[in-house]
Amino acid sequence: MSVLQGLEKIGQSLWYDNIQRVMLQNGEIEGMISRGEIKGMTSNPSIFQNAITKSTDYTTQLQTLAWAGLSAEEIFWNLAIDDVQRAADLFTDTYKNSNKKDGYVSLEVNPNLAHNTTGTVKEAVELWRRVDRPNLMIKVPATIEGVPAIRQLIGKGINVNVTLIFSYDRYAQVIEAFLSGIEDRLAKGETVASIASVASFFVSRVDTKVDGYLGEYIKNHAPETEQLRKMMGKAAIYNAKKAYQLFLREFNSQRFQKNKEHGVKPQRPLWASTSTKNPEYRDVIYIEELIGADTVNTVPPATLLAFLDHGVVVDQITKNLDPIQAHFSSLEKYSISIDKVTEELELEGVQAFSDAYNK
Numbered sequence: 154m155s156v157l158q159g160l161e162k163i164g165q166s167l168w169y170d171n172i173q174r175v176m177l178q179n180g181e182i183e184g185m186i187s188r189g190e191i192k193g194m195t196s197n198p199s200i201f202q203n204a205i206t207k208s209t210d211y212t213t214q215l216q217t218l219a220w221a222g223l224s225a226e227e228i229f230w231n232l233a234i235d236d237v238q239r240a241a242d243l244f245t246d247t248y249k250n251s252n253k254k255d256g257y258v259s260l261e262v263n264p265n266l267a268h269n270t271t272g273t274v275k276e277a278v279e280l281w282r283r284v285d286r287p288n289l290m291i292k293v294p295a296t297i298e299g300v301p302a303i304r305q306l307i308g309k310g311i312n313v314n315v316t317l318i319f320s321y322d323r324y325a326q327v328i329e330a331f332l333s334g335i336e337d338r339l340a341k342g343e344t345v346a347s348i349a350s351v352a353s354f355f356v357s358r359v360d361t362k363v364d365g366y367l368g369e370y371i372k373n374h375a376p377e378t379e380q381l382r383k384m385m386g387k388a389a390i391y392n393a394k395k396a397y398q399l400f401l402r403e404f405n406s407q408r409f410q411k412n413k414e415h416g417v418k419p420q421r422p423l424w425a426s427t428s429t430k431n432p433e434y435r436d437v438i439y440i441e442e443l444i445g446a447d448t449v450n451t452v453p454p455a456t457l458l459a460f461l462d463h464g465v466v467v468d469q470i471t472k473n474l475d476p477i478q479a480h481f482s483s484l485e486k487y488s489i490s491i492d493k494v495t496e497e498l499e500l501e502g503v504q505a506f507s508d509a510y511n512k
Contacts, residue, residue: 157189159466164446166255167460168193170425170453172200174210177239190461192247192255194240195314195353195425195451197292198264198510201233206512229510233260234284241286248288253349254418259314260284261292264506273302281311290314290349294503295323300330307334307348316353316425317502320495324396327352328403331420335412346416351423351449354396356439358426358498359389359491366489384483386434390442391477392491397422397445397470404447423449428456437464445470 160167169182169191176182185191205211211232218228240258248256260280266272277291290312293299299315300323306313307330315327331352335345364385371378403409404419427439427450435441437460440450445468452460481491 154466156461156464156466160444161189163444163466163468164448165444166192166449167457168195168255168257168423168449168451169457170195170200170427170451172196172236172240172258173204173208174236174239175208177236177243178210182240183243186243186247190457192251193244193257193259193449193451195259195292195423196233196237197261197316198506201229201236202509202512204236205229205232230280230283234280237284237289238286241284241288244288253288253347256288257290257312257314257349257351258286258288259290259292259316261294261316261506264294264503264510267294267296267503267507268298270298270302270305273299274305277302277306277311277313278309287347288312290351292316292353294506295327295352296499296503300326303327303330304334304337307331307350308337310338310343310348312349314351314353314423315420317499317506318352318354318396319359319392319498319502320492321392321395321399322492323495323499324352324354325399325403328399328420332403332408332412335417339412339415344416345412346418349418350420352400352420353423353425353451354393355426355498355502356389356393356424356443357428357430358502359392359494360386360434361430362494362498363388363484363489363491364431366494367487370487370489381487384480386431386438387480388484388491388494389439391480392495393422393424393443394470394474395477397443397448398474400447401471419447421447421449423451425451427451428453441465441467442469444468 237258237260244256262273262276292314293302295315295318318324331350338345367381367385371381400422424443429436440460
C-alpha cells in the first residue's frame with residue numbers, strides 16, 4: 154500500500170501549502186492532482202510574496218495593471234485572485250468527486266484586518282464574490298476579533314479556513330463560532346450542506362518557540378541539560394493531539410449530531426506549519442505523528458516530496474496521550490507556559506503575514 158493509499162484509508166487529506174503561477178500553467182499542479190498527491194491548496198501573504206517577487210511569471214500582467222493606474226494593493230488582489238481561480242478550477246473534479254469534502258483553495262483576507270471584525274467580514278464577502286468559485290475557502294485569522302467574523306461568515310454560507318490557531322482554548326472558540334454560524338443559518342431556514350470549513354492549527358512553530366526557551370534555560374542550568382534536551386521536540390505534537398481530542402468530543406456531541414441531520418460536514422482540523430525547522434528532527438515528523446481520521450495536513454513542497462519518498466503511515470494521533478499534561482506541567486516548572494507561548498506565536502504570525510502583505 155502506498156503512503157497515499159494509507160492516508161486515504163485512515164481519512165487524512167494532503168493539501169499543498171504553496172501557489173505559483175508557473176505550476177498552474179505548465180501542468181505540474183494538474184499532474185499532482187491526477188496522481189492523488191494533493192487534494193487541496195492553501196496560500197497566505199508570505200506564499201504570494203515569494204511567488205510574485207521571486208519570479209517573472211507576473212511581469213506582463215503586473216505592468217498592464219500598473220499602466221491602467223491601479224494601486225499596488227489593487228494589483229496584488231488581481232494577481233492573487235487570478236491564481237486562486239485557476240487553482241480552484243483545477244481542483245473542480247476533486248471537489249465534486251469527494252462530495253465537497255476536498256478540492257478547496259484558500260485565499261486569506263488582508264492580515265492588517267486581523268483585529269477588525271467588521272473589516273474582515275466585509276473583505277471576506279468581497280473576495281468570495283470576486284473569486285466566484287464554490288471550492289474557495291476564505292482564510293480568517295483566529296484572533297479575538299476574528300472569531301466573531303468566523304461565525305458571521307459561516308452564517309452567510311461562506312467557506313472558511315480559520316488560520317493561525319495555536320492554542321487549545323482559542324481552538325475551542327473557533328469550534329463554537331463554526332457551530333453557532335451553522336445554527337444561525339438553520340434558524341433562518343437556510344441550507345448548510347454546501348458549507349465547508351477547516352481549522353488550521355499550527356504545529357512546528359510551537360516546537361521552535363519552546364525549544365528556544367529550553368535552550369536558553371540549558372545555558373544557565375548545565376546540570377539539568379540532559380533532562381531538558383529530552384523535553385525538546387514534543388510540545389507541538391502534544392499540543393495538536395490535545396486539540397484533536399477536542400475535535401473528537403465536539404463533533405461527536407449531541408449538538409453536532411443534531412446539526413449533522415441537515416447535511417453539515419464537520420470542521421476538520423488542518424495541521425499547518427508542518428515543515429521541520431530543526432534538522433535534528435525527522436523531516437516528516439509533523440505529518441507522521443498527526444495522521445488521523447477527518448484531518449487535513451497542508452504541506453510545503455519539500456515536505457511533500459520527503460513524505461512521498463519515505464513517509465510512514467500509521468494512525469498516530471490518538472496514541473501516546475498520557476504524557477501530554479505531565480509534559481506541559483514540566484515546562485511550567487521551568488517557567489515555560491504553553492499559554493504564553495501560543496499567545497506570542499499568534500502575535501508573531503499575524504505580524505509576519507502583515508509584513509509580507511505590505512511588502
